[in-house]
Amino acid sequence: MASLDEVTPGNMKQVQIGIRLVALYNVGGKLHATDDICTHADACLTDGFLEGDVIECPLHQGRFHIPTGKALGAPVTVDVAIYPVKTEGNDILVSIANS
Numbered sequence: 001m002a003s004l005d006e007v008t009p010g011n012m013k014q015v016q017i018g019i020r021l022v023a024l025y026n027v028g029g030k031l032h033a034t035d036d037i038c039t040h041a042d043a044c045l046t047d048g049f050l051e052g053d054v055i056e057c058p059l060h061q062g063r064f065h066i067p068t069g070k071a072l073g074a075p076v077t078v079d080v081a082i083y084p085v086k087t088e089g090n091d092i093l094v095s096i097a098n099s
Helices: none
Strands: 012-017 020-027 030-035 049-051 054-056 063-065 085-088 091-094
Touching (some): 020 091, 030 085
Antiparallel strands (some): 020 030, 054 063, 085 091
16 A cells, blocks of 8 residues: 555655555645546546645646545536545555445
């Protein structure tokens, strides 16, 4: 998966879980996970711009609230999936079991 050393505050990282691409974010020391593919177009959110608790897609500048996955306006209208995150030691674990 990923380690805490790889996702320091203010940074993000793409990981693959099975066939799913997941974005890990460290927002002010709190870890979050969302799908990494924008719901508007086929672009990786981890290639975008992280500003506080908002991620902006690099393709059409759609923005999502990271903790809730909520789409924050045009062109995105569909929320991005979010996933529970926990740590065990230095390891970051993401559960996609109910997705």
